[in-house]
Amino acid sequence: MDTALPSGTDAREHAVLLRRAHDAQLSGRPAPAPLRPVIEDSWGRMRGFGIDPDSAPPPKVARLDELQRYRDASPIAEVLPLIRRSLVSVADEAEHIMLVTDAAGQVLWREGSHRMRTVGDRVGLVEGAYWNEGSTGTNAIGTALVVGRPVQVYSAEHYVRNLHTLTCACAPVHDPRDGRLLGAIDVTGPVSTIHPATLALVSAVAQLAEAHLQGIHHTHLERLRSVAAPLLAGLTRPALVVDDNGWTAAAVHMEAVRRVLLPKQCESGTTWIPALGECALEPLPGGWLVRPRPEEQAAPSTVTLDLARPGAASVTVAGDSGEWVQHLSPRHTELLLLLAVHRGGRSAVQLSRDVFGSDKHVVTVRAELSRVRRNLGGVIESRPYRFSDEVRVRVLAPESPLNLLPGSLAPGVRALRDRTRAEDLFDFTG
Template sequence: MPALKTRFTEEMTSDGMRAQVAESWHRSAAAGVRADDAEAPITLPEDSLRGHREAHPLAQVFPLLDDVLGQAARDCDAVMAVSDASAQLLWVCGHPQVLRKAEKIGFVEGSNWDERFAGTNAPGMALALGHPVSIMGSEHFRHSVRSWSCAASPIHDPTTGELLGVLDVTGGDELVVPQTMAMVRAAARMAETELAHHKLTASTAPPEVRRKSGFGLTIQGLGRNEALLEIDDGSGRRSTLRLSPRHSELVLLLGSAPRGLSGDELAVLLYEEDNSGSTLRAELNRLRNLLGDDLLASRPYRLAADVSADWLALEARIVNGDVAGAVRAYRGPLLPRSTAPGVVRLREGIDSTVRQAVLSSGVPDLMSTWTRSSWGTDDYDMWVAQRQAVGPHSPLLPLITGQIDRLDRELA
């Protein structure tokens, strides 16, 4: 990466910066956030806030969070906030004097702290990365927020894994201790446990007469050389398997063919060269021993369960027009080391779909996410499109131009 003598990059690197924070600064700049913006924008006006808040799943657990973490925040002159999955703050509580200070940076109910609107901050980064994050003082992108520090953790639906929102504690330098993050993470897990309890007790029917819904399989293969397979037996028991490379290929191919595949079809998709049917049958028998007869059916070969997969969800987001959500969900190429013809075709199709969606979106921060990834760093067309999208006054322009120049030299 060429050295760039711009105020943007000098400010990022002068005292050293964590890699994930630097990435967030790039996303913020690419989205057009200005470092001298004073406040985060309001995206939930007062007349819409109440209804949105009351209908939100986290309304069930907010009293518990307020009692446990909210009170602790008041005691240490901090603020506790709960956002939805769009980083819109639904609840903000704390000591009145601290709340008035927070208003000056727009940290109020109804404001949006997505990185694309508010720059680098803990709630926005926790949403973007999907895991707990702490941001200290000068790591914030906007100058007005740099006297604050914050720690945030996502809250997920305990049964579906869907991201529901983010729990955050924001305050002064005294928050920059490991105990703060531990407390926030514990409170988020407690909220998920309480949500699970609500779901468990929602049905009044006794367990013995509840209908068994059947098996469910969830496959994760994006950015992984060995797929993860989560098995739900339909009665609330879940288990997770890390599959071998060959079993990963088999499960992905079968998961992409809900009507099933014949032995000949599966062999063509699995092997680069002609292979004996006995080799395939041996692999399938090993997989059946791992999964059980109930999950791997034959004639044709198929997964006998409700199948969901990360790459299928990603494609659905693109079809629905949610390119930003698809980019967040894209953790990398599908089984990147696999050379199985069927997997290669599937992988190249997914890569091309995501790339084209980002290219067509014209959204600078999505293009920046792509070009700063290992799979997109040499994407010449994307760098050129990003240069056009950011405009002539963007602080990212020197970096983009430098990368285009590098590729010009290498391609020449």
């Protein structure tokens, strides 16, 4: 966990040291102390963005009607009462504010100390404001969303000088079903109030929120399973009941898959679904009845791996029968990127080295790719692992190599990030 204050360090002295390091880094002089790797990497991205640490523009703020739409669309809204009960009273007593953002870093909700809300107003830390790295420089919200793990940022670790009076601790919130980034929970206060335990608290609340979202999901599937039970009892051929997002509630006469990729525009009729082939779709209250027709096979023609926005990787599978989109976990994103780069294929041993830096994780690699292949049937081949020769693979990469899966520590991904020209990233979009 990226706590900002080393054990046994005086907070005030450390803040002075960080300010000296900030001045040295920006003037090109040797720094009196090294930055933490997560901060150093972030500052590299700031230089790539061209952010001015002394005169950064105020963050973009959404209109009130737009903000309400984002709030209504956020899955975190379902667990907001839990987050409030866990953090608001603590933040208020400690003269902090609690913030909840979406995956783009937009502040959806802000509560806590009146004094800190006033401070937040001055620096643009308000509801509707975007606090991703590209908008406000290195900060706990933006950096945690980029690297996908809890981060604390203290004083002059903020790239923009007018944030040096703040200390922030933030933990991302992921969809417990597929690892998709949903947003983040942050606690921000005056620089004098830094405490390593703040990050642990925020991280625990984020994990609690994810567990609660998982419970809501299970309750919905159970309800759908009950509704569909009489219908399934009368079927004699393979069928699945899935919710509107493709998560399986029940299966008869076939092995249940965890999730199917429904078309972006889901309608009654026949369509091709990855891992199942041609299927008949019929609407149900809160979901769909899916009946595979294995005798009618069709294949996808294009796979698009979208890595343009850090923390929001997705894969789109397209063919004559439609288009399907799946959000990706960090590990599956790494594996698909490496297979997109190495169209000739990679063995399990090679991928183990690419992802983990050693050949001791072959079993893990095979298990993860087994899950990927179940989700993207007909797209990934084995022995060696590779994209099918019949499929066109496109990679939508970020403009800067520094932003290529910036939270990944995989040696194979880090090697790609080391490329210095953005156009190099597109050499493998075959």
